[in-house]
Amino acid sequence: MDRPATSIDFTLNGRAVSVATPPGQRLTRALRDELGLTGTKVGCDAGDCGACTVLLEGEPVCACLVAVGQVEGQRVETIEGLTASSAVTQKLQDSFLRHGAAQCGICTPGMLVAATRLLERNPQPTEAEAMDAVGGVLCRCTGYRKIVSAILDQGEPGVADSDPAAGSAVGKRLRRVDGKPKTDGTEIFGADETPAHSLLLRAVRSPHHHARFTFGDLDRYVASHPGIVRVVTAKDVPGVDCYGPIPPFADQSVFARDEVRFRGEAVAAVVGQPAAIAALDLAKFPVVWEPLPALTSMAAALDGTAPLVHDKRPGNILTRGRVVKGDVEAALASAPVTVEGEFETGFVEHAYIEPEAGFARRVGDRIEVQVCTQAPYMNLEDIAKILGIPQSAVRIIPTAVGGGFGAKLDMSVQPFLAVAAWVTGQPVQMVYTRPESLMTSTKRHPSKIRAKIGAARDGALLAIDVAADFNTGAYSSWGPTVANRVPVHASGPYYVPNYRALTRAVHTHLVPAGAFRGFGVPQATLAQEQLFDELADKLGLDRLEFRIKNALRGDQPTATGQVIGEGVGIKACLEALRPRWHAARAEAAAFNRSTKAPLRRGVGVAGMWYGCGNTSMANPSTMRTGLKPDGRVALHQGAVDIGQGSNTVILQIFADALGAPIDRIDRVAADTDLTPDCGKTSASRQTFVSGKAAELAARGLRAQILRAANAGEDAKIHFNAGHVTVQDGTRERRIDLTALPVDARGYVFAEEATFNPPTTGLDENGQGVPYAVYGFGAHLAEIEVDMDLGTVKLAALTAAHDVGRAINPTLVEGQIEGGAAQGLGLALMEEFLPGRGENLHDYLIPSAGDMPKVHSILIEDASPVGPFGAKGIGEQALIPTAPAIFNAIFDATGARIRRAPATPDRVRAAILATRLRVMGKEGG
Template identity: 35%
Template sequence: MRLELLVNGEQRVVDVPEDVSLLEVLREDLRLTGAKNGCGEGTCGACTVLLGGKAVRACRTPAARAAGQEIITVEGLSPREKEIYTFAFTAAGAVQCGFCTPGMVMEAKALLDRQPEPGEDEIRQAFKAHLCRCTGYQKIITAVRLAGRALRGEIEPRAGDPAGMGKAFFRPDAPAKVLGEAVFVDDMQVPGMLYGAVFRLPCARAKVKAIDVTAAKEQPGVVAVLTAGDIPGERYQGHIFKDWPALVAVGEETRYAGDALALVAARSSREARAALDYIKVDYEELPPLTSPQDSLAPGAPALHPKGNLLSETVIKKGDAEAALKSCAHVVTNTYTTPFTEHAFLEPESAVAVPEDSGLTIYTSTQGVYEIHTQLVSLLNLPPEKVRVVNKCVGGAFGGKEDLSVQHHAALLAWATQKPVKLTWTRRESILCHPKRHAMTITMTTGCDAEGNLVALVADLVADTGAYASLGAQVLERACTHATGPYRIPNVTIRGRAVYTNNPPAGAFRGFGVPQSNFAMESQLNLLATATGLSPWQIRWQNALEPGDTLGTRQVVSADIGLKDTLLAVKEAFESSPCAGIACGFKNVGLGVGTRDVGRARLAVSGGRVKIYSGAACMGQGMEAVLIQIVAETTGLPAALIDCVLADTARTPDAGCTTASRQSLFTGEATRRAAADLAAALKGRTLAGLEGRVFQGEFYGATDPLNSNKEHPVTHVGYSYATQVAILDEEGRVAKVVAAYDVGRAINPLNLEGQIEGGIVMGLGYALTEDFPVQDGIPVRQTLGRLGLLRSHQVPQMEVHLIEKGGTPYAYGAKGIGELATIPTAAAVAGAYYRRDGKLRLSLPLEGTPYARSGK
């Protein structure tokens, strides 16, 4: 089919298949990649363009329908519009990962073209077809209003604050993200590139008897079909435990529906996927184990050679069982929390390119060095022959720590000696990557007559799914944080992570703590009722203070601002009879004796300073953080500072972006390197330091869990928070007031955006998000059915930043990415408990206006 299209004022002619979408034509034929493919189902809005002046979802618009109508993409904005939208979205703090941003900009243009001065409700309604998993929408609404004012001539675009600590410095990556110029992996095109596809079985557990790829190899466009025998190195990989096969071999069992059996490389994505239908597998479907109880039952088949118990964690302080007998009030309940899907907007993608007798893999990950280690092992290549480069990361939240597409793209590229791109569909992403752990938590909590906590006994069972991922570590954090940020003299906690045939469970914002926090905070509400204390008062009198000890026996440091966060929200809580309150805390850094190092290198070249660090930015603003630290330390302006992140050939290993660690660990490494640069600059100019390199490293030493030390250092630091959720008369969340002990806010604007996004994610966890699994298969495999909150459903948010000195590192900065989500579900549950007196023991909460049928 030949199409004549008017795109951004230019006539274009393309020959395309009849069933092609407008998005495919724009991205693949016209190379206009500002419109993103986030879902392929018209749900996320990332592909929004204007067609005849109206906003449409290009992924669901047939290309033929666009003939004869003017098409405007983000690339087609006028220079003035580009200036205004870049300013507005940057100044409002509305840009994080940036994957959804160009679509948001086009929706804003459509709205402001027809209504130059919209109200907040109009903006919320206009954007209800868009999803953003990073920002929480509030700052996007602010950005649209700013853009409207600038377009009306009421204000002029301006620059942000100068770089430095505590400044609203405009993040350098924002303009490219706003205008669709930032390169995500699926935007890449390499000459001669092939496309990959993956074959999987339609069931969760099966014995593979034979695989026949003969017919698939003969299909049009197919260049290679690979199976397990074609892997040159170690087939089993994993982030920590090597229990996950890159390809399941004949004679083995699949362990979940996402397991890969064969790979196809072809000259087009359509040809690669079509060839999958010609792969013939003889298999015997086996009954899946779909719960930890099934897996731990006597006689259950072993899913792994070590059995079905991945790990066990025990925390003990004092004698909790004996202490419970002395308590005036004791409550016991069993809480359940579901699997949850990360739903980052950018599906997983990798481009593997053979070069210099090795491979370069362009990808989207939270840890380039972690991916590098596994690819070296898989391909059996020397480390220097494998390079991993991060492009822009379109959200992650823990869901991009494991291998996903990188190893399959690499295998196909190595076998064919041609570049290969492999991008998952949204369905594949939902089916395959690890989720938040479903947990069952039985907790007994006791206090004295005055409401002082005395003892806690808890048993946690986590469904870690088919493979380990980070399940053992997630379980540890759930256990170490199950006490909440409270003074409890006697603690006994046991946790077990159990293999099943469900999708793997791994890292997800909060890393196990949202689950145990929901249980602990709900218990506290019951004890408040029993003692006659208010929910605020019982938290205040039990809140950790300097010198107290955690459940792990670590001594609480002097920089704790937990009580300050309680004071900040007290009035908001006490002003409403239907307000719920919850506190939370979260470690910063890997801790528990794990070697944890941040690294940075500063190089002076051409009268400029370039920061090199292997830290990944997945939307949190890492580049801005490091530039601000260098500027603060050296006095140099941001205009002379550049940043290169996450490239194993160019940047030092700074560890994975996980555990809320990068601002502290890599921030401190950068500060140390910058301090050396500042010393060298005394009496000299940058020109006089041409070619000099300054190295920085920070090692956060900690002790193993259950160390025999009297007071071990479990983690280098903790952040603390209190949230209040306020319900309206209809029982909907009208407002969330939140206070965070952040140590030192490097960039308050970006920090607020992180927190707001985390709160909205927590609201979804509390109210609308579920991930039911039947026979090991996810029931909901589209983005639109996950229950993600949208702009018109999100309450007002009020954020208080408590700065109380922080750690001795990185100017006192502490992590916030995970903590932002942790107390939300418990605060919302507490609000409903105060409203109707019903204790809700499961998430998402039942009996609310948000509850949906078809669970």
């Protein structure tokens, strides 16, 4: 038990402070809760993520591992203090903004503190020294390369413009418009703000994968714990206790009723004063568990004799997907050359550095929820249903999101907070612990994929046959989306005349699987691209040239029969890799001939494509804009930026479409009371869909102003204080805005525009137009394998992506590098095992030393539909990295890895098995 509170005196950011707290309290808690310095972030409370890095007597430490008693009489510096006093930090902050080194921003203060310590002692570090300095701070967004570049900036000229002239923002390397708060520690994330006197909530969760449960005397439990206000259970949910992202499959309850289906599922919440909640031992909560048989694999779940996970879905099959074209069986039977194989992947954790957090409060007959979320309007609809109130009575206020990647599409704290605040009438806060986040958040779907591919002697693809199962866990989440998206994409970006892809999403008694940067396409690509290498080798063709030969053209039908037309840049992406492909293979061959060490080098390539937005479904975004009497323009922009840069990119699109400089535009951030529905941030849709809506709104507002001036479309508008001037050739017209009437929002002119991508439904064989725009790309991986240890190091990555139009090249590169880092994790180290490794010490993600330099090649094959020709890039950047690495491992070792990740034990086992096969053949 901690000692009672005492006065601890120390120097904080150059001034003497005193806090009354138990000496064993974490320094992070004292800084954030007692002293209000929320720039020090908490990502794990275990010293694993480094987000809480501060300087203690000039040395970087994880504040979560330092007891307040240890800093008695010591000097502590946080990001707030360094921002105010350190010239080194200020220079670093500017460099981070210019290089695009801050994406979501949750790790940025820790990075800056660690880098400040390095540069104060060594103003000209090497790259290795920079990597070492920030090696203890994890980042899930950037891929680290821009962070290292920013640290090594050495006073180089700026790489990002700040205030482009009107009409010239698109294509410029602008700094993030929301970047400064990320670098100075003032950005508000989910855990950084809460109303005074808020209650705290902790969930009571199942320790079993499958169990029945009964409660004891909950009233007595509350009465015996001073400071506890209420225990909330399923019976307290006032509305429809069933929600989910896809309404026909919505099947999750706020709290389980009688039976839990996965380890970590919540059965109750304890709500009370923060001190009382912090002191709780939930092991003593009055609940009795009756463990039941649990299905923890897809094979068991598909066994007809096994108990059902979901009694509404016989056979535990949530849904199926299907795309069929031509006669696959006949084509494969007649194909001169075929290859086939089975591939597996496991659960992969999103591992964003910010755990789920937020607060809710009841305001009369309305509920307000402030939370880190990717989908505010989806949250609004579900909360209204859960509370049984009109949607107009719900307000969702998104905070900054410290990484999402798909998991923050699903609700986490939102339903607990809404119900608790509603029934208690008091504001309630909840912050997930790192183990709680890892235990319960959705994961990338485990998969088992079987595929067979046939080709003609000249290398032309004839047929592909794919059957894939995806473990969707205990609840639906985004399982239907994965099952329907994968069959469209499993052909890869290649022309295939005969094609069949059948998928199933399967329920088990495991944590739900959901959206994770690619919706199943990374798993399918891992299988398909390895088989392409095998097919090329069997045909005696160069692996890259085989792909180029079969690359989809705009006039050829896809697997769904869609003829895309313009904007099909896959061939250009593959051809852009040619120079490095030949050079890298020659270098690897020379190294392998010359060295006697156990190290061998290999080179691999993989292509990808990805449909932007929902599959064959409505996918609208709406933007609102208005011209104010003071001559400034408001943009109500509700697309949530989770680090990808949509706040900046959409503003660039809007500014150029309007013909205004960015500095005349005021962005109204996402808030369901203030901004229209821009849809969820997922599926690489915001630049494309919301960007197009912003373009349409801007052009509509521009047209109104020009009509008022009786000017032509080519006229120039100059926005000034209190008036606009319209120049139409030699004629100039001044409009006095202060003399004009305003609407209910205070605007002189206003416009609202919606864009919904043109798609069609798919027929029974999956034929139709599932997406209006596709992104394309290809990665080339250069790796080094230790043949004795089985370790694999990614030495270099070349990434070519067709982005249609690079609205902001710096941000595009950042997405490519960040996606590649997650692809590296998928390939070599990441696999979540439910019930094990629920921390960032055991669950490994790439750190700064794992990521090599990434050479990005931007192909701009413009889409006729996208804003200024732009396509998405978020998911695309991850998809080809892992298969390129797996192909490079084979190139180096001759061993084919068919289960991800390719951990050292699996690589070593594959190498030994290959040697045994070779010896057997030679012996035979």
